[in-house]
Amino acid sequence: MIPIYNISDFPSFQAIDDQFMLERFESLQRPPKLQWPHKHSFYEIMWLTSGTSVNVIDYHQVTVEPDMLFFISPGQLHLMNHAQSVKGFSLTFTESFLLINATNKNALKEFAFLDNSYASPFFKLDSEAIAELSPILELMMNEVIRKEKSPLIIANLLFVYLNRIQRLINQQSTGDTDPNNVVRYKLLKKLIEDNFKTQNSIAFYADKLNLTSHRVNEICKAVTGKAVGVVIRDRVLLEAKRLLVHSEQAIGQIGDELGFRDFSYFSRQFKRQEGLTPAEYRKTMHGKYQSSY
Secondary structure: OOOEEOHHHOOOOOEEOOOEEEEEHHHOOOOOOOOOOEEEOOEEEEEEEEEEEEEEEOOEEEEEOOOEEEEEOOOOOEEEEEEEEEEEEEEEEOHHHHOOOOOOOOOHHHOOOOOOOOOOOEEEOOHHHHHHHHHHHHHHHHHHOOOOOOHHHHHHHHHHHHHHHHHHHHHHOOOOOOHHHHHHHHHHHHHHHHHOOOOOOHHHHHHHHOOOHHHHHHHHHHHHOOOHHHHHHHHHHHHHHHHHHHOOOOHHHHHHHOOOOOHHHHHHHHHHHHOOOHHHHHHHHOOHHHOOO
16 A cells, blocks of 8 residues: 655644645655655655755656756655755645635646656756746745744745746747646546546547547647547556556456456557566566665
């Protein structure tokens, strides 16, 4: 069973209920028996200012270096190991906190880099980006260390901080940054998350979004470079990996749970994507994700 942690599991004077926390990474108080890997119920943006670590998000491994932002979204499998002299900041928040005083309830969905960290979990900062983001982070830190914190001030600063990050990413991106398309893609991703085990039809998702299948495919390709069918397949594959590594279920049961019509078909499809059969993948990866910080 993979544990799911809340913000309140990391006690801090610089937290606001179970909604927000900004801490120096080296001062972060972790649960006494923190388990790796685990999942979060919140968003986290790590900014390492010195040191290195190896972070794994849903089986994408990244060596995190100084002045790199690293993004983790709710529900993603997170493993951190090989940490060396790590210093920096850990910023965690929930959707409800960000939207405390937002008139646009799709505000969070417009940040394309959030909920997309399975594909792009980090962003390297240059000197100009550091100069742009540092003052906002400092303002947030100054507010959270006050005895009487203002959630409204912090939420507004967080909103500015996320917008600046998105703008910096957009400047380097070749993908579609139209907020309307990003919002629609986020809605599509949520639908896929809720239905991928039973629905692989593009028409099903198009109907839920009140769009044509062609238009949904256009939006998906514009934002991610991938067709809808590939996004659905990737989500099923991710779940197969999670279950193979972190459950005791028989491979046939996993195939059944994910909607494959028979064991051999599941095995062939998995090998086509990963280059290993499910059994080979389980054997190869089982020990790798049992590390700790």
